[in-house]
Amino acid sequence: MPGAGRGPAPRRELPGWETARAIAHRAARPLPPRRLPIDLALGHILAAPLTALTDLPAFDTSAMDGWAVAGPGPWRLTGDPTGVLAGGPAAPQLTDGEAVPIATGARVPAGATAVLRSEQGGVADGRLSGPNPEPGADVRPRGQECRTGTELLPARTPLTPAALGLAAAAGYDQLAVRPRPRAEVLVLGDELLFRGLPHDGRIRDALGPMTGPWLTALGAHTLVTRRLGDDAEALYEAVSTSRADLIVTTGSTAAGPVDHLRGVLRRLDAQLLVSGVAVRPGHPMLLAELPGGVPLVGLPGNPLAAVSALLTLAAPLLSALADRPTPEERRAQLAEAVRGHPTDTRLVPVRCPAPGEARPLSYAGPAMLRGIAAASALAVIPPGGAGAHTEVRLLDLPTA
Ligand SMILES: Nc1nc2c(c(=O)[nH]1)N[C@H]1C(S)=C(S)[C@@H](COP(=O)(O)OP(=O)(O)OC[C@H]3O[C@@H](n4cnc5c(N)ncnc54)[C@H](O)[C@@H]3O)O[C@H]1N2
Numbered sequence: 001m002p003g004a005g006r007g008p009a010p011r012r013e014l015p016g017w018e019t020a021r022a023i024a025h026r027a028a029r030p031l032p033p034r035r036l037p038i039d040l041a042l043g044h045i046l047a048a049p050l051t052a053l054t055d056l057p058a059f060d061t062s063a064m065d066g067w068a069v070a071g072p073g074p075w076r077l078t079g080d081p082t083g084v085l086a087g088g089p090a091a092p093q094l095t096d097g098e099a100v101p102i103a104t105g106a107r108v109p110a111g112a113t114a115v116l117r118s119e120q121g122g123v124a125d126g127r128l129s130g131p132n133p134e135p136g137a138d139v140r141p142r143g144q145e146c147r148t149g150t151e152l153l154p155a156r157t158p159l160t161p162a163a164l165g166l167a168a169a170a171g172y173d174q175l176a177v178r179p180r181p182r183a184e185v186l187v188l189g190d191e192l193l194f195r196g197l198p199h200d201g202r203i204r205d206a207l208g209p210m211t212g213p214w215l216t217a218l219g220a221h222t223l224v225t226r227r228l229g230d231d232a233e234a235l236y237e238a239v240s241t242s243r244a245d246l247i248v249t250t251g252s253t254a255a256g257p258v259d260h261l262r263g264v265l266r267r268l269d270a271q272l273l274v275s276g277v278a279v280r281p282g283h284p285m286l287l288a289e290l291p292g293g294v295p296l297v298g299l300p301g302n303p304l305a306a307v308s309a310l311l312t313l314a315a316p317l318l319s320a321l322a323d324r325p326t327p328e329e330r331r332a333q334l335a336e337a338v339r340g341h342p343t344d345t346r347l348v349p350v351r352c353p354a355p356g357e358a359r360p361l362s363y364a365g366p367a368m369l370r371g372i373a374a375a376s377a378l379a380v381i382p383p384g385g386a387g388a389h390t391e392v393r394l395l396d397l398p399t400a
């Protein structure tokens with residue numbers, strides 16, 4: 001008998017959308033940190049503050065090609081006529097009235113008071129003449145940017161390309177980061193085809209191709225996407241042997257005759273932390289904690305409902321596992337009124353033709369993908385709806 005005792009919790013018990021997100025965020029602890037070489041650390045989160053391992057610059061540095069000069073000019077040229085090069089040997093100390101050619105990035109010799117730019121000076125008979133530069137001109141003094149031990153970036157900073165550059169400049173070879181949570185996607189449903197056209201009541205799997213990439217865009221390392229059909233044993237086996245930090249299933253959240261997910265979770269002694277959410281689409285979504293502590297998110301089978309569950313449950317879980325700061329809230333004005341559900345939050349695909357403007361898209365039914373494929377965000381419509389020009393919250397859609 002379809003549904004008897006196996007569907008989502010009765011309507012009145014469904015947590016609100018914000019509550020469900022908060023439960024998901026609390027359901028995971030940050031993964032233990034690991035050390036990664038800088039060239040593998042892009043996109044990870046710093047597990048500890050980045051403190052400078054050196055003064056920056058590490059030595060008094062010439063900011064320009066020209067001459068290091070000591071005191072007022074004219075100056076007598078000394079030393080190697082090639083001058084002091086970046087990364088080259090240190091030049092001997094200058095005394096007042098002396099100058100030596102110097103390249104940008106080279107160590108300024110002791111005794112130098114400034115650098116005279118090449119376009120400002122002229123050399124004749126071994127003597128350099130030109131205007132007297134201000135003391136310290138075009139010299140980057142040691143420690144100008146930071147001293148050893150200065151905190152350059154706090155823990156929890158995402159490692160952008162610039163942050164990796166800073167870490168390298170500050171002397172790091174490896175960085176302590178939160179690892180990307182390893183995610184495994186289990187696609188359920190005997191009706192699914194993985195190539196070709198729909199036929200004989202069967203349809204193409206639309207969730208397999210999008211769930212893994214979206215988890216990746218949300219900070220996960222998607223290990224594998226497996227297609228299990230509607231086979232309770234295969235599901236039990238896959239969940240109980242998974243080595244992932246997060247398991248995401250698609251379909252089977254509701255009460256249909258072959259919706260085995262809830263039964264398998266009971267068999268596994270998993271604890272249901274969220275069993276349905278007051279949100280449309282996607283209200284049968286679920287979150288369970290497996291006995292080993294690994295979370296499992298059940299995305300409903302209708303594709304837009306799956307996106308809703310991904311952003312409601314999987315996104316906050318991944319932020320918690322990676323210790324990633326919650327993104328700043330973005331808001332925009334609705335270009336037109338959006339009908340609400342009487343009691344549930346609605347998540348509606350929108351595009352933003354201008355900053356601060358959100359235009360709801362057509363083809364946004366729970367089983368449709370045209371709307372979401374053209375969208376840049378989901379607008380959060382409170383119960384009861386939102387009028388034209390009302391400001392609403394936006395959930396950005398992760399992009400590749
Ligand atoms: N009696 C009730 N029936 C349903 C309810 C309900 O409250 N009471 N909720 C409906 C809602 S809302 C949703 S959403 C779905 C959720 O169903 P499941 O998570 O159990 O998913 P399935 O039954 O397996 O599939 C639902 C629908 O989605 C299609 N599907 C599934 N997987 C994929 C995929 N990978 N790619 C493309 N399409 C997929 C599937 O063929 C079905 O059409 O339950 C409603 N029913």
Ligand code: MOO
Pocket residue numbers: 280281282283284300302304305366367
């Ligand atoms: O979750 Mo369902 O209609 O809300 O697709």
